Amino acid sequence: MSRILAACIVALVAFAPACQKKATIAPPTVVEDYSYARLDEVAVTHMDLDLIVDFGLQTISGIAAFDLDNKSDANVVHFDTWALHIQDVTIDGKEARWQLGDSVALLGRPLSVAITPESRRVTVRYATTNDARGVQWLMPPQTLGKHHPYVYTQSQSYHARSWVPCQDTPANRFTYSARVHVPAELLAVMSASNPQERSVEGVYQFEMKQPIPSYLLALAVGDIAYRRIGPRTGVYSEPGLVKAAAAEFSDMENMMDAAEAMMGPYLWERFDVLVLPPSFPFGGMENPRLTFATPVLVAGDRSLVSVIVHELAHSWSGNLVTNATWNDFWLNEGFTTYLERRLDEVLYGREYMEMQTLLGLRDVDLDFEEYGVDHKDSALLLDLGDRDFEEVSTTAAYEKGCLFLRMLEESFGRETFDPFLRGYFDAHAFQTMTTERFVAYMKEHLFANDEAKYAELLVDDWIYKPGMPANTPKPKSTRFKQVDAQIAAFARGTPARFLQTEGWTTNEWQRFLDNLPQPLTHERLADLESAFRFEKMNAVVQRSWFPNVIASKYEPAYPALEDFLLSIGRRYLIRPVYMKLAETPEGLEFARRVYAQARPGYHAITQQGIDPVLKWSEVAAQTPDERQ
Ligand code: BES
Ligand code: ZN
Numbered sequence: 001m002s003r004i005l006a007a008c009i010v011a012l013v014a015f016a017p018a019c020q021k022k023a024t025i026a027p028p029t030v031v032e033d034y035s036y037a038r039l040d041e042v043a044v045t046h047m048d049l050d051l052i053v054d055f056g057l058q059t060i061s062g063i064a065a066f067d068l069d070n071k072s073d074a075n076v077v078h079f080d081t082w083a084l085h086i087q088d089v090t091i092d093g094k095e096a097r098w099q100l101g102d103s104v105a106l107l108g109r110p111l112s113v114a115i116t117p118e119s120r121r122v123t124v125r126y127a128t129t130n131d132a133r134g135v136q137w138l139m140p141p142q143t144l145g146k147h148h149p150y151v152y153t154q155s156q157s158y159h160a161r162s163w164v165p166c167q168d169t170p171a172n173r174f175t176y177s178a179r180v181h182v183p184a185e186l187l188a189v190m191s192a193s194n195p196q197e198r199s200v201e202g203v204y205q206f207e208m209k210q211p212i213p214s215y216l217l218a219l220a221v222g223d224i225a226y227r228r229i230g231p232r233t234g235v236y237s238e239p240g241l242v243k244a245a246a247a248e249f250s251d252m253e254n255m256m257d258a259a260e261a262m263m264g265p266y267l268w269e270r271f272d273v274l275v276l277p278p279s280f281p282f283g284g285m286e287n288p289r290l291t292f293a294t295p296v297l298v299a300g301d302r303s304l305v306s307v308i309v310h311e312l313a314h315s316w317s318g319n320l321v322t323n324a325t326w327n328d329f330w331l332n333e334g335f336t337t338y339l340e341r342r343l344d345e346v347l348y349g350r351e352y353m354e355m356q357t358l359l360g361l362r363d364v365d366l367d368f369e370e371y372g373v374d375h376k377d378s379a380l381l382l383d384l385g386d387r388d389f390e391e392v393s394t395t396a397a398y399e400k401g402c403l404f405l406r407m408l409e410e411s412f413g414r415e416t417f418d419p420f421l422r423g424y425f426d427a428h429a430f431q432t433m434t435t436e437r438f439v440a441y442m443k444e445h446l447f448a449n450d451e452a453k454y455a456e457l458l459v460d461d462w463i464y465k466p467g468m469p470a471n472t473p474k475p476k477s478t479r480f481k482q483v484d485a486q487i488a489a490f491a492r493g494t495p496a497r498f499l500q501t502e503g504w505t506t507n508e509w510q511r512f513l514d515n516l517p518q519p520l521t522h523e524r525l526a527d528l529e530s531a532f533r534f535e536k537m538n539a540v541v542q543r544s545w546f547p548n549v550i551a552s553k554y555e556p557a558y559p560a561l562e563d564f565l566l567s568i569g570r571r572y573l574i575r576p577v578y579m580k581l582a583e584t585p586e587g588l589e590f591a592r593r594v595y596a597q598a599r600p601g602y603h604a605i606t607q608q609g610i611d612p613v614l615k616w617s618e619v620a621a622q623t624p625d626e627r628q
Helices: 002-013 239-248 252-263 306-313 326-348 350-371 395-412 414-428 435-445 451-456 459-464 478-491 506-514 522-532 539-551 555-567 571-581 585-601 604-610 616-622
Strands: 042-054 059-070 076-081 085-091 098-100 109-114 121-127 135-138 150-153 174-181 187-190 203-212 219-222 225-228 233-237 271-275 290-293 321-323 431-433
Touching: 042 219, 059 076, 076 121, 085 098, 085 109, 174 187, 174 219, 187 203, 225 239, 233 239, 233 252, 239 271, 252 271, 252 306, 252 326, 252 414, 271 306, 290 306, 306 326, 321 326, 321 414, 326 350, 326 395, 326 435, 350 395, 350 478, 350 506, 395 414, 395 459, 414 435, 431 435, 435 459, 451 459, 478 506, 506 539, 522 539, 522 555, 539 555, 539 571, 555 571, 555 585, 571 585, 571 604, 585 604, 585 616
Parallel strands: 042 174, 233 271, 271 290, 321 431
Antiparallel strands: 042 059, 059 121, 076 109, 085 121, 098 109, 135 150, 150 219, 174 203, 187 219, 225 233
C-alpha cells in the first residue's frame, strides 16, 4: 500500500476541515488494505441503517448508526467513504466533531469523528451520489418486466463505502439491522432476514444476527417476487422469471445437505438466491442468506448450477472464515472452488467434477498466455501493493488454490484431509484468517509439524511462487477424451452431423468449441451451426462459440454476436469475446461500435474490465458524450 500511504500523508498535510465544525481531528495516519479504519483502536460491532431508496433522484439516503468497541481509549474513529455526501454526525445523541478528509485514489475520503472512551454510538446522516461505484441503478428497459426501475449493490471488494459509510475492510465483522423505505410497488431484499411478500407501505425491516464483513452488505430493490424451493431455500427474481428460476435451482436443498455433510452445520439459517437483471457483472455473489446471481444461470437445463454450489460453499469459506486482507483472497476463492468441486462430485459425479476442473485449468492457461507464466499474481498469496484489486487477475486464486487443496487431499487421503478441513472451519467460525495463520494451523493440524513432508509437498512454492508446481494434480476425464476424438474427426473433415455428440452437456461443448482448429472456413462454421445451433444454447456455450466465429470473420453469426454482447453484462462471459475481437483492426472497430451502445448498460465493474481491452479511453477522448 506504499503509494497509497504516501498519497495519504500528502493529503494529511493539506488536510482542511471539509465541514462546518472547524476543530481539527487527527486524520488517519496508516492505511491498511484499502481502508482508513484502525481496527486495533476502534472497531464497529453493530450497525443500524434507516434508509430511503429514491429512484427519482437515484440516491440511497438516511442514517447509519454504529456501536463501537473502543479498544485503546482512542479519541477518533475513521470510516471509509466513497463519493458519499455526509450531512451530519452525532454521538450518543449529541452533535459531534467530524471531518471528511481529501480523496485518495481507490480509497475515497476518510470520515474522521472525534470520540471519547465513553462514546457508544456514532450516527451518520448521509446520501449517496451519482458516483456510487457499488450501486447500479437500472431504468425499466434494462429489466425483464420493462415497467419498473431496479437498483442493486455489489460491495465486494471495497464498494460498500459508496453506499454506506463503514470500516470497509474484511478484517472486521459486525451485525446489522436495517429499515428500508422504497416505492410501494417494489420489494426490497438484503443480505439478511428477508421478506417473502411486498409490504403495503413499502417499508421493510431486516436483521443480520451473524457478524459479517462489510463486503457482504447487500441490497436490491425492484419488482421482485419470491418462490419457495424447500424448507430453507427459495428464489427471488422478477415475476416473469421466478418459476423458471425455481425449476432451475430445484436442487438447492440437496446442495445444502451435501455441503453440511462435508463442512458442518449451515449457520446462516436460510439460503435463498436472487436472480438479477442481465447487467449483473458476476456469475454469482455470496451475499449471506441471499446469493446474488446472473439470469444467465437460468438456462433451462440446470447446466450452470455449479455457480450456485460455489456461492453456497462460500457460506463456509469466505462468509464464516473470511480472508483478512485481499492479498489472502485465495483463502476465500481457492477454498470455495475446491469445495464447489467436491460438492459437484457428490451431486453430479466424478466425471462432472473433472470436466469442471479441466475447464478451470484452461482459464489458467489463457491467463498465462495473457500475462506470462511467471507473472506474480499466480502466487496464491497476492502482493497487491497499491494496485486496484479489481484489475488484478484472480484465476490463480480460484484454480491454483483449488488444486493446492486437492494436492493436499491426495497426499494425505480424504480420511485425514476432510476432518482437517472441517476442523479448520469449526475452529475459526466468524473469524478472519491470514495466509500466515492458515499455514501455521495447517503445519500443526495437518502436517503434525513434519517439516520434511511440508518441504516434499512444495507448499511454499504453491503459496509464495508464481506458476504451477511440479506436483500439480492431473485431472482425468474420459468424456473429454471422447470429445477430443470428435475434434480430431472434425479436423480430418468429418461433417458435423456425423460427429458423436449425443448426451453432451455444456462442459463437453465448451471443450469442443475451445479446441477447434483455427481458422475454420465459412462452410465448416455454417455446417457446425446448422447441425448444433449454438446460438440457441446457453451463454457459457456461446462464450466458446463466438471466438471461432470471430477468428474466421463469419459474418452470418455477427447479428447473434452483437445481441450476445448487448444482452449480457457478466464480465466473465463477454470479456473473452471482446478480447478476440480486439485482435484485428476490423474486429476492434466492430467491438467499439457495439460497446458504445452496450457500455452504458454494463455495470462499472464490467466496464472497468473491458475498457482497457478496447482502449476505450482513446475512443472516449474522441466522443466526449461517451465519457462516463
Ligand atoms: N465472490 C466472488 C465474486 C467476486 C470476486 C466479486 C471478487 C468481487 C470481487 C464470487 O463468489 C465468484 O467467485 N463468482 C464467480 C463464480 C464462479 C467462479 C463459479 C463468477 O462470478 O464468475
Ligand atoms: Zn467465489
